[in-house]
Amino acid sequence: MKSSNLLMVSEICIYHNIEPDFVNSLLNAGLVKPAEPENTLIPVTELQKLEKLINLHRLDINLAGIEAITHLLERVEILHEDLQTLRNRLSRYEGA
Amino acid sequence: MAFIDYYKVLELNKTASDKDIKNAYRKLARKYHPDLNPNDATANKKFQELNEANEVLSDPEKRKKYDKYGENWQHGEAQEQQNRQQQYSRQSTTGGADSFGGADAFSGGDFSDFFQSMFGGAGGGGGRRTGYRGQDLNAELQLSLQDVMQTHKQTLTINGKNIRITIPAGIANGQTIKIAGHGGAGINGGPAGDLYIKFNIPADARFKRDGSNLYNTIKLDLYTAVLGGEITAETLSGKVKVKVKPETQNGTKVKLKGKGLPVYKKDTEFGDLYLTYDIQVPVNLSEKQKQLFEELSKS
Numbered sequence: 348m349k350s351s352n353l354l355m356v357s358e359i360c361i362y363h364n365i366e367p368d369f370v371n372s373l374l375n376a377g378l379v380k381p382a383e384p385e386n387t388l389i390p391v392t393e394l395q396k397l398e399k400l401i402n403l404h405r406l407d408i409n410l411a412g413i414e415a416i417t418h419l420l421e422r423v424e425i426l427h428e429d430l431q432t433l434r435n436r437l438s439r440y441e442g443a
Numbered sequence: 444m445a446f447i448d449y450y451k452v453l454e455l456n457k458t459a460s461d462k463d464i465k466n467a468y469r470k471l472a473r474k475y476h477p478d479l480n481p482n483d484a485t486a487n488k489k490f491q492e493l494n495e496a497n498e499v500l501s502d503p504e505k506r507k508k509y510d511k512y513g514e515n516w517q518h519g520e521a522q523e524q525q526n527r528q529q530q531y532s533r534q535s536t537t538g539g540a541d542s543f544g545g546a547d548a549f550s551g552g553d554f555s556d557f558f559q560s561m562f563g564g565a566g567g568g569g570g571r572r573t574g575y576r577g578q579d580l581n582a583e584l585q586l587s588l589q590d591v592m593q594t595h596k597q598t599l600t601i602n603g604k605n606i607r608i609t610i611p612a613g614i615a616n617g618q619t620i621k622i623a624g625h626g627g628a629g630i631n632g633g634p635a636g637d638l639y640i641k642f643n644i645p646a647d648a649r650f651k652r653d654g655s656n657l658y659n660t661i662k663l664d665l666y667t668a669v670l671g672g673e674i675t676a677e678t679l680s681g682k683v684k685v686k687v688k689p690e691t692q693n694g695t696k697v698k699l700k701g702k703g704l705p706v707y708k709k710d711t712e713f714g715d716l717y718l719t720y721d722i723q724v725p726v727n728l729s730e731k732q733k734q735l736f737e738e739l740s741k742s
Contacts, residue, residue: 395623398634399478406473416479423481431617438616439651439658 353388356381363401372410373400378417447557449496449509457510461501468497477579482619482639487578495558505562577636578627584640586610588647591704592679601625601638608640613655613707616644649677655704655714663687663720678702678716685718693722 356374360367373379374386379397382388389397403413450457453467471493473479480486499505582601594612598605606625614620619641626636644652651658661676671689675682678699685697696719703714728736 395637402476402478406476407469408473420479420481427482431615435616436653438646439653441646 352391353382354391354394356387356389359389359394359397363398365401365404369401369404369410370397373397373413376410376414378414445557446513447492447495447555449499452492452496453500455500459500464497464500468493468501477636481579482581484581491578492555495554498554499558499562508562577629577634579636580626580638582638582640583643584610585643585645586614588644588650588652588704589679591644593705594710599640606638610642611708612705612710614642614644615654615707616642616652618642618707650679650716652704655706655712657703657714657716658719659716660719660721663691663722665722665725667691668693668720668722676716676718679704687720691720691722693720695720 356370357367359365360370370379371386374381374389378400379389379393382390400413400417403416408416450459453459453464453471455463455467459467472490475486475490475493477483477487477490480490499509580601582599584597584599590610591614592612594609596607596609598607600606604625606622608620608622610620619639622638622640624635625638629635649659657679659677661674663674666672667674667687668691669689671691672687674685674687676685676699680702683699683702685699696717699716699718701713702716706712706714725732
C-alpha cells in the first residue's frame with residue numbers, strides 16, 4: 348500500500364482531540380482495520396469509519412455499546428438493501 | 444422568523460444547570476445523531492436543532508443573552524447591535540473546517556435564521572468545542588430506464604456547488620452512491636460529511652425490471668401464433684426481429700439474451716429481455732372467416 352494512502356493514528360488522535368487508548372481499543376476490537384500489526388497506521392479508507400466511531404464515543408457510548416451499534420447498523424444496511432431489492436422486484440408485478 | 448425555544452429542544456426547563464444541559468444534549472444526540480440514523484432526514488434535522496440549542500445554552504454568554512431577550516430577541520437585537528457586530532460577527536473559516544476542503548464553517552442552512560439573527564454566524568464565542576463530522580447530505584436524482592443503459596456523467600448543483608458525478612450503467616432504483624466530503628461542513632472544525640445520492644428510476648411504461656433483466660408483454664396475432672413467423676420487438680437498444688415458433692401458446696415466454704440492462708459495474712455483461720406473448724383472438728370476423736373457423740373446429 349502506498350504511504351500516501353496511510354494515516355498515522357497519533358495524528359488522527361491529535362486532530363480529533365481523542366485519547367490514543369480509545370483508538371487502540373477500536374483497532375484491537377477489529378472495528379477499524381490497521382494497516383500493520385503495530386496499530387500505528389490505518390488505511391485512509393478506514394478514516395470515515397473511525398470518525399463515525401469517534402462520534403459515538405463522544406456521545407458517551409462505551410466500547411461494548413459501539414461494537415453492538417456497529418453490528419446493528421450493518422444489519423440495518425443489509426435489511427435496507429434487501430427491502431429495496433424486494434420493492435424493485437415487486438414493482439414488476441404491480442399494474443401488470 | 445420564528446422564536447426557537449432551545450430549552451424545549453433539549454427537553455429542559457430554564458433552571459437547568461450546565462451539567463443538565465450537557466447530559467440532555469448527549470442523551471438526545473445519542474438518539475438523533477446522523478450516524479445512528481442513516482437515511483433519516485427527520486433525525487438529521489432534529490440533530491441540527493439539538494446542536495443549535497447546545498451551541499447557545501452551553502455557552503454562558505450566549506445563554507445569558509438568550510435568557511435576557513428570549514422571545515423579544517428582535518427588541519434586544521436593536522439594543523445590542525453594536526455589541527453584536529463586535530462580538531459575534533460572522534467569522535470567516537478557521538483552521539479545521541478549511542483544511543478539510545475549504546467549506547464555510549457554517550452555511551446558512553446549518554443554523555436557523557433565528558440563531559443567525561441573534562448571534563450572527565456560528566462559533567463566535569467560547570473555546571474549542573467537540574469537532575463533529577459534518578452532516579451527511581442526501582439528494583435524489585431521477586433517471587429513466589434508458590439512462591441506465593450507459594455509464595454517463597452528470598453535473599449536479601448541491602448547495603450552490605457544482606459536482607460532476609459518474610453514474611454507472613445498470614444502477615438500481617433506490618440505490619445510493621456516496622460522494623465523500625461533499626456533505627455539510629464540519630461542526631467546530633470537524634471534517635465535512637458526505638453526499639449521498641439516491642437514484643429514483645420510475646417504472647417504465649414498456650418494460651418491467653428485475654435486477655438487470657427486463658420483462659415485456661407483447662401482443663401476438665393468432666395466425667402468427669398458430670403458423671409461426673417473425674415479429675418486431677422493442678428493446679432498450681432498438682428494435683429487433685424475433686422468430687415465433689409455430690403453435691406458440693398464449694403466455695409463452697421467450698428470452699432475448701443480452702437485451703436487458705447492463706450489469707452494474709460490469710459494463711460488458713447484460714441481463715436478458717423476456718417477452719411474454721399475449722395472443723390476440725381475432726374479432727369482427729367476416730362470414731367467410733367464421734365458416735373457415737367452423738371447418739377448423741370440425742377437422
